[in-house]
Amino acid sequence: MSSTASESEPLDPDQQLPSSETASDATESTEPAQLSLDVVYDILKNTRRRRVLHFLHEEDGDGTTLGDLAERIAAVENDKPRAQLDAQERKRVYVGLYQCHLPRMDDAGVVDFDGDRGTVELGSHSAQVYDHLESAEDDSEPEDWSTYYALYGIGGVLTGLALAWGAPAAAQLFVVGLLVAGAVVLSAAHLLTERP
Numbered sequence: 001m002s003s004t005a006s007e008s009e010p011l012d013p014d015q016q017l018p019s020s021e022t023a024s025d026a027t028e029s030t031e032p033a034q035l036s037l038d039v040v041y042d043i044l045k046n047t048r049r050r051r052v053l054h055f056l057h058e059e060d061g062d063g064t065t066l067g068d069l070a071e072r073i074a075a076v077e078n079d080k081p082r083a084q085l086d087a088q089e090r091k092r093v094y095v096g097l098y099q100c101h102l103p104r105m106d107d108a109g110v111v112d113f114d115g116d117r118g119t120v121e122l123g124s125h126s127a128q129v130y131d132h133l134e135s136a137e138d139d140s141e142p143e144d145w146s147t148y149y150a151l152y153g154i155g156g157v158l159t160g161l162a163l164a165w166g167a168p169a170a171a172q173l174f175v176v177g178l179l180v181a182g183a184v185v186l187s188a189a190h191l192l193t194e195r196p
Helices: 023-030 037-044 047-058 066-078 087-107 126-139 145-164 169-194
Strands: 111-114 119-122
Touching: 037 047, 037 087, 037 126, 047 066, 047 087, 047 119, 047 126, 066 087, 066 119, 087 111, 145 169
Parallel strands: none
Antiparallel strands: 111 119
16 A cells, blocks of 8 residues: 555545634635625626616515616616617617626626526625615715805894894893803704714
8 A cells, every 4th residue: 555545545534634624614605705895896887787786685686687687777878768769779778787797796696697588686795885875875965064054144143133222232242142051052963963
């Protein structure tokens, strides 16, 4: 018998696997690795790809056909009901999804796209990308605090002018105190709503 075991010989059950091969390593390899932020943002930078994610999430993970997805996106892009779309409007979106967007999303694992069957489903990385999309949309419309401050300032100026025309000193101090307290409350509200 040679000093090296041949490939046909069974493994000795008493032999241990090398320390790098542990059970936890085996289970970790079955979980998909997280996408890099560059890939996530590359997927999300295109409006059609964002719409694909939205529409697939509306389907609750059931998936859809490429034709249905193209028709829904074309209706949004052309601002008309699906029944009023012409063939050219449908085809333009269909070709773009088929040739560019869905293969790119499939390569990243965001969708599972079967071009032969024409089906599209959420992929293993869809939740990660959709989380970024939702958080970006939540942050996209911050409150316009400048309007609140401007209105408060105008109110303060008008009140000051009214007081300057002969109000007693006690009334003037009371109004100034109210204006200062209002500014503190407005600033505190602004600070609390802007915190993450």
